[in-house]
Amino acid sequence: MTATLDRPVDEDELQAQFDATIAAEHRIEPRDWMPEGYRKTLIRQIAQHAHSEIIGMQPEGDWLLAAPSLRRKAILLAKVQDEAGHGMYLYSAAETLGADRADLTDKLIEGKQKYSSIFNYRTLSYADVGVIGWFVDGAAICNQVPLCRSSYGPYARAMIRICKEESFHQRQGYELLMTMMRGTPEQREMVQDAVDRWWWPSLMMFGPPDDDSPNSAQSMAWGIKRHSNDELRQRYVDMSVPQAEVLGVTLPDPDLSYDPETGHYRFGQIDWDEFKRVVGGDGPANKERIARRRAARDDNAWVTEAAMAYAAKHAARTEAA
Ligand code: FAQ
Numbered sequence: 001m002t003a004t005l006d007r008p009v010d011e012d013e014l015q016a017q018f019d020a021t022i023a024a025e026h027r028i029e030p031r032d033w034m035p036e037g038y039r040k041t042l043i044r045q046i047a048q049h050a051h052s053e054i055i056g057m058q059p060e061g062d063w064l065l066a067a068p069s070l071r072r073k074a075i076l077l078a079k080v081q082d083e084a085g086h087g088m089y090l091y092s093a094a095e096t097l098g099a100d101r102a103d104l105t106d107k108l109i110e111g112k113q114k115y116s117s118i119f120n121y122r123t124l125s126y127a128d129v130g131v132i133g134w135f136v137d138g139a140a141i142c143n144q145v146p147l148c149r150s151s152y153g154p155y156a157r158a159m160i161r162i163c164k165e166e167s168f169h170q171r172q173g174y175e176l177l178m179t180m181m182r183g184t185p186e187q188r189e190m191v192q193d194a195v196d197r198w199w200w201p202s203l204m205m206f207g208p209p210d211d212d213s214p215n216s217a218q219s220m221a222w223g224i225k226r227h228s229n230d231e232l233r234q235r236y237v238d239m240s241v242p243q244a245e246v247l248g249v250t251l252p253d254p255d256l257s258y259d260p261e262t263g264h265y266r267f268g269q270i271d272w273d274e275f276k277r278v279v280g281g282d283g284p285a286n287k288e289r290i291a292r293r294r295a296a297r298d299d300n301a302w303v304t305e306a307a308m309a310y311a312a313k314h315a316a317r318t319e320a321a
Contacts, residue, residue: 022223027153030096038222041215042152043099044113045224050090051108051115055289057083059123060132068126075172076129082165089158096154102304109294117275118205120283127180127187127194133173134243135195135202137166142236143206151223174243181248188248195244196252203267204275206233212272237265 014033021028028034057080064080067073091101107113118136123129144163150156180187207213207229219225227235241258244251255268277283 022151025151025223027156028151029153037218038224039097041219041222041224042155043094043097045215045219046090046094046097046155047099047104047107048114048116050087050094050104051113052119053083053087053090055108055115055293056119056136058289058292059119059121059285060129062123063126063129066126067129072176079133079169079172082169086158086162086165089162090155093152093154093158105293105297109290109297111281111290114279115289116205117278117283118201120278120286120289121198121201122285124197125190125194127177127190128198130173130176130180130191131194131198133169133171134177135173135198135240136205137169137173138240138243139202139205139236141166141170142232142239146226146232149223149226155224174247177247177249191247192249195249199252200270200274201278203233203237203270204278206230206236208272208275209270234264237267241265 015035018028018032018034018038021032028038060076060083061080064073064076067076091104094104095101104113108115118139123132141163144159144166148156148159148163150159177191180191207216210216210228210230213229216225216228220228237256241251241256253268255266257266258264259266278286281287
């Protein structure tokens, strides 16, 4: 779908070609023409997603030095490094749309771009590491598996590998919790306490209710999103309830009940005021998350500068040879 240069570019024709590609469920690739709104929406979503992966390293990273065994430490280290990798694939995908990685980071730090609300909660005990794997990675899988079929090629392809890794993350979290549940009464209490604190915020990860989601309709028409926020949230609840039963924990929702007519679990009212507060910057750990990201950018600027200087020298030498 590349415009030829031997005749004037006809915007209507390009739009029609774009629409036909979307309707045929084919992929849009970086060199294809795309409407400006499509490009901007993708940059917004992919950048937010990348920022979430990078900021998301912090809550679990806080436990790297306190992991209870070498085995747990190795697993956690691998997981946190995977999240860094996901951030890198996603920033690369955003770059194919003309975005600049350093600029995206600046926008995050200046509060002009968002990251997932979930990473503004603190990890208070080691059980939180397990619950993040089970809930947060579990929710991420529900949300991201359909994104493997997203209409933008580089985003969809990045998602395939990311989802495979998230699936390992989810299992390691669940296995950690299973081990704790087989342990002492104190360990079981720690797990239940972590479940109580993370359940509702994990439901908020899917975004506002459909009626209150300004981007969903257009993103779904463009094939960027494949399901609505509420559909995916319901899928996550349906998946999590039986897992909680096997684990032996109670999800903190008295309204949770199976509806045989629909085959789905009904659940209680989500506190959308809390969601708005946390997304708006007033969650338990927003300020420290951003302060740490800012320090990482500033303290490590010399590494980027050195790498750029080396690359420039190398390129000049190659050209001269
Ligand atoms: N937190 O109109 P909608 C992970 C914003 S990665 C903060 O419904 P949309 C891996 C939304 O951006 C987790 N902001 O928006 C991991 C929009 O902002 P605007 C991240 C939120 O885009 C695990 C506004 O509200 N995953 O967990 C949230 O159509 C463990 C209106 O909302 C992704 O990013 C929220 N929860 O749908 C890492 C997946 N929800 O317009 C480390 C890709 C909504 O003001 C450890 N993203 N907003 O800029 C998506 O699927 C979508 O962007 C949604 C939101 C579903 C998140």
